[in-house]
Amino acid sequence: MKSKPTCPRCGRAVQPPGLWTSAWQCDAHGPVAPLRQVRAPGTAALEALLPQAQVPLWIPWPLPTNWVVTGFADCGDERSGALATVVALSGPDPLGGVGEIAIVAEDPGVGLGARLAGLEGPDPGDGFDSGAADAKLRFDGHEIALWNLDLGRRDGAVYAGEALAHWLWLVFASADTALLMCEINALRDLRDIRNGGVALEPPFGAPSPFLTRSLAPRHTED
Secondary structure, eight states: OOOOOBOTTTOOBOBOOOSSOSSEEETTTEEEOOEEEEEOSSHHHHHHHGGGBSSOOEEESSOOTTOEEEEEEEEEETTTEEEEEEEEEEEEOTTSSEEEEEEEEEOTTOOHHHHHHTOSSSSSOTTTTSSOOSEEEEETTEEEEEEEOOOOOSSOEEEEEEETTEEEEEEESSTGGGGGGGTOOBEEEGGGTTTTOSOOOOOBOSOOHHHHHHTOOOOOOO
């Protein structure tokens, strides 16, 4: 059973387009690209998402040792396609235990990355990139600059930047897991599978608790 669309920024239920508007509406945030569902990891989910993706489906490549893909999510509708995507990954935390990462690509203003990061606004915010980049990743021969958002969190870390005219977020579910930024050097776009690029066969694991928990619908009377 498919879950009902929700607001990507707050998780509230959204109203579908009607006679007076072609946009989905959140009572708190107005017109939004609806979060449709969290997709279980697997080839079937990826193949269903690929034709809809209007933004990259980023994955570190090569993956860190023993890391696997643990789910997907996307925002948009049949008319717009997916204007935001998330690829979730899980694997060994560098300091022990299990780590999780959510990698988001989205159009400006969608707000899904900011929600996973714990920000109020829809985007990283003014001035986040005013200093020197904290990390750089390579894609197709080009460097992508990323900045560590100092959010005062002890339970995670967030890097944000811009790639291919879309926001790019790497949200780490624990601060220790962010040490993997020293190991992650390059990204690939899973859409290359659809476009006949170099074959990518990501390994899949159990569904991501972090993604499911963070994007759960919010039931509110507000």
